[in-house]
Amino acid sequence: MEEENDDLTWHKVPVKIDDTRNYVKALHVAGKKLCLIRQDDVLSVTSSRCPHAGADLTKGWCEGHKLICPFHRHEFDIVTGKGTEKQGNYIRMYPLKKEGDDYYVGIKRSLWDKIFG
Numbered sequence: 001m002e003e004e005n006d007d008l009t010w011h012k013v014p015v016k017i018d019d020t021r022n023y024v025k026a027l028h029v030a031g032k033k034l035c036l037i038r039q040d041d042v043l044s045v046t047s048s049r050c051p052h053a054g055a056d057l058t059k060g061w062c063e064g065h066k067l068i069c070p071f072h073r074h075e076f077d078i079v080t081g082k083g084t085e086k087q088g089n090y091i092r093m094y095p096l097k098k099e100g101d102d103y104y105v106g107i108k109r110s111l112w113d114k115i116f117g
């Protein structure tokens, strides 16, 4: 099921989300590779490409509520996506919602989708 509004399309997460343990792993949805993070009380979906030099953040890990990039250890808040002040960068956050037993991730529609979708 895909529900749409002007800017977001909600895509059903195609795997069962385990909310009983911590992990950082890849999530493939709507042709995108995203990063699925469960850390204590936080469940997040972020972009998977590090804005510093393009490392795969799905190979990273969490320290507290920070996602650590495996290449040069940039840190990103897993709630806001913000890097530290010194880094001055950020990762994209994707909204996640639960309906019944299913999760949906909200992905912004591209200009192309808005015109031709």
Ligand code: FES
Binding pocket: 050, 051, 052, 053, 054, 055, 069, 070, 071, 072, 073, 074
């Ligand atoms: S590529 Fe992620 S910190 Fe450099």
